[in-house]
Amino acid sequence: MGKLTVVGIGPGDYENMTVRADRALGACQVIVGYHVYVNLVKERYPDKEFLTTPMTKEADRCRMALDAARSGKDVAMVCSGDSGIYGMAGLLYELRGEAAEPEIQVVPGLTAACSGAALLGAPLTHDFAVVSLSDRLTPWEKIEARLAAAAVADLSVVLYNPASRGRPDYLQRACDILLRTLPADRPCGVARNIGREGESWTVMSLGQLRDFAADMFCTAFVGNSQTRIIGGKLVTPRGYRDV
């Protein structure tokens, strides 16, 4: 029986991987993942066996990884960002169930909340919520309720999966919900292609975010009532200055 390591590779470049993730990929025999993420690491670990599946085949991908470990190989399953935050670690535990083997190790990685915030400035210095706008696996009403609650509670909000080809208007719909509570001039920002070719970031208002042409490579940030734009950067104070 091999072991299975679920590796968060961060945004995608080598520099933003942890030492532990790098060592885990170096030590395994098989790398399993969504083909785009596998391609991000293939060059650095060329002497591995690679197993890939298309985008929406998450359960197939996890069964493939579990089967490879059961066949005696040490397997690394790669996830972009963190291995747990909207990642595959949960599904692997679900599919393994109460069996003790294969051993599962979760190696965390930089999620887009961390890596995108660092590009934009420091929007997450205070309490925040992370909400995915993808309704493939979650009823839209539940997403709406979470956005509304976050706005009322004055949490900064990080929006994952703000749009895709099949959902071009989801960011607009999310902003409309936030705008019921928050002012249109609330400072916001978008990070795109974090840690990859064409990396960019833009600071804007919530009103502008509503009409922003986001795509699946974007992560959006909505400030709290204290968030300001300082020197062109999106900054949420923690309150240290007043101490």
Add this chain to the structure above:
Amino acid sequence: MGKLTVVGIGPGDYENMTVRADRALGACQVIVGYHVYVNLVKERYPDKEFLTTPMTKEADRCRMALDAARSGKDVAMVCSGDSGIYGMAGLLYELRGEAAEPEIQVVPGLTAACSGAALLGAPLTHDFAVVSLSDRLTPWEKIEARLAAAAVADLSVVLYNPASRGRPDYLQRACDILLRTLPADRPCGVARNIGREGESWTVMSLGQLRDFAADMFCTAFVGNSQTRIIGGKLVTPRGYRDV
């Protein structure tokens, strides 16, 4: 004029640092930080100048870092976890104000939400809120409102700073607020000393979390309505199995 890099070193061990954080600390001349965090990295980068301040002197620490950069040195400010999430990046931008110099670079790191979740299993596979229970800089009423909103919106919740010597009962108070909405058997967990000596994790119910003797080295996780304990691990499904 030197440049200032704000480095999230992750939980504290070398393995959980990113390659970029390691390189930034290797390349700088001066390392500034809270003395506990500076001690975590001192051995690996011995040929640096070290500037430290005690725990609550955040503004002094940031001014020290800005002054060192203004004096022509390349400075790294170390933060535990991420450099932005409850970290010093925001205060550095605030104190620099609209000046273009010194240049500030934010290097993200693994925050306890990511690294603690990986220890416990996969509690953050779905939307979540991160809330600090420290009321040194935030009115307790605001913290309460955020906890209540997160519970009603069925967000998983990560509790930072669940207790300290001056606030031994804050976790209990926070759980009491959550228990107004959530059942006492809601799966929860605590990660302690993540990535450091004596690292440990415990899965428990919300009722047990209420009476857990947390300290400042703990991060607590409260599951959402779907979270289950599977094979001893805390797992929040994303819904992939049902697709």
